[in-house]
Amino acid sequence: MYVLIAGAGKVGWNLARELIDKGHEVTLIEGNRDRYLTVDQELEHAVQYGDATELWVLERAGIQRADLVIAVTGDDEDNILICQVAKEKYLCERIVARVNNPRNYRWFKLLGILPAVSATDLILRLIEHEVPQYGLVHLLDLPENHLEIIELSVPEGAPIAGLRLDEVVLPDGSLIISILRSGGGFVPKAETVIEPGDAVLVVLDPGLEEEITGQFAATGARG
């Protein structure tokens, strides 16, 4: 596979190194002269000097035959535009963009620059896994398919604790698909009773979490 990477910062340089090790052909583009010279000592012909938002720089690097374009510069506007021309002008089938400021994620999405990966979000996701009292863990996010799966713990005193599954009222677009109890998991039936200490897996349309979490809050607790 031929991979074009824009931005030879820590992310770009290490990505290039890993992909080359896996046997892929890689060209890395870096616009800062000093950084380019540093990276060039290791990667030699696999790194080129230039502004990856300029079309001739992308063409010199062979964007026409790239199987994958990865934009990981420190500038969100640059990453958006590099991926936009890769996809729409050079008809590259696969792109990956880095989001530096998570607030800009909506603009990546608006302009169809997906997948867009944010380090902040990845770390937040890990924190959710590592800090169980948080109560809610995202297990799977498929925003393009309007689907996500979350894990919710059922504390003592939560409104949902003690209810039979067919008594639980969740918003349209959400469904309890599994219950984790005493180290095992099972698919519940209508008459299954949800017990304190359980964890519940819910499949839902993104954005419904807030309507659901209230039923999993311990008595007196909020949010």
Add this chain to the structure above:
Amino acid sequence: MFVLIIGAGRVGSAVAKWSLAEGNEVSVLDEDPLSLERLNKDQQSSWEDAGGQFTVGTALETDALDAAGIAQADVVIASTDGDNTNLVVAQIAQRQYDVKKVIVRVLDPRRAEWYAEQGLETVCPTASAIDMLQSAVQAG
């Protein structure tokens, strides 16, 4: 008309002053608070006293765009000193806020041409300068 100008350097601030003098409602968004001085310079009354609006913020911040009134804008001019910022904010104005007329300054001629084909109204000062220099040489 409500005109929103994003980026008040030499070009943006001159267009802003002209636009206000033409009797439009004009809002300027710039990341540098000092840009307000450029708008006040050589004017009888200050920019804000003359009815102009000024917001400090960067082009991709939703809060700044909202405060500058992008939802009401009839015209948006993207004239920061960065082509990439201009091209992104122009597309945001079109697609997120449905602004009818969006004009974007792009210094790089090839990208100005390609984005024009994609439906953006681009103005390329570099291409204009090349044309003018060639005509001047030809005229002897």
